[in-house]
Amino acid sequence: MNVNDNKIRIFIASDHAGYLLKRFILQQMNKYDICNKGCNSLFNVDYPDYAHIVANAITNNLCDIGILICSTGIGMSIVANRYQSIRAALCHNLESVSLARKHNNANVLCIGAKFIDSKLAINMVEAFIKTDFDAGRHLIRVQKYN
Numbered sequence: 001m002n003v004n005d006n007k008i009r010i011f012i013a014s015d016h017a018g019y020l021l022k023r024f025i026l027q028q029m030n031k032y033d034i035c036n037k038g039c040n041s042l043f044n045v046d047y048p049d050y051a052h053i054v055a056n057a058i059t060n061n062l063c064d065i066g067i068l069i070c071s072t073g074i075g076m077s078i079v080a081n082r083y084q085s086i087r088a089a090l091c092h093n094l095e096s097v098s099l100a101r102k103h104n105n106a107n108v109l110c111i112g113a114k115f116i117d118s119k120l121a122i123n124m125v126e127a128f129i130k131t132d133f134d135a136g137r138h139l140i141r142v143q144k145y146n
Contacts, residue, residue: 008129009063013037013050015076018069018113021121025067028122032129035063051079058107059085066108067125073112080108084146092116097124101131103138 012034014022019042026036037053039045047070054066066088068076073090080088088108089100092115100106109128111121 010034010065010067011037011054011057011063012067013054014069015039015045015047015050016042017071021113021118022069024118025121025125029125047075048079051076054108055080055083055086059083068108069111069113071112071114073110077110091124094123094127097127098131101128102134105133
């Protein structure tokens, strides 16, 4: 996967608490192929339902990376990481995003809408998309995850 081109397939989903931030990201990041997988309102929903959609899509090669947003990002990351092929990272700043991609080959970015403002979220998503896995000594470690 070459993350430095616009051909990367990205699925994004949120629960109701992450809906507004997700909507903002979709509006701002339209240069990428980002597919909205719900939810589509502020009406209360269960975050695991949306984490499963994105995790299943990556597992079945329907997309390359995922972005999951809920109130804290914790619930989404817990659910997504139940899948063997998922390496979901809950990130709070640009450095954690960079290291999640470079060192852990993260394929899902989890964001807590309560803690991340819209400008930082855009920068985090952009960094997640553009940062490549360093492999090398990190590959050996990532292979030990399963």
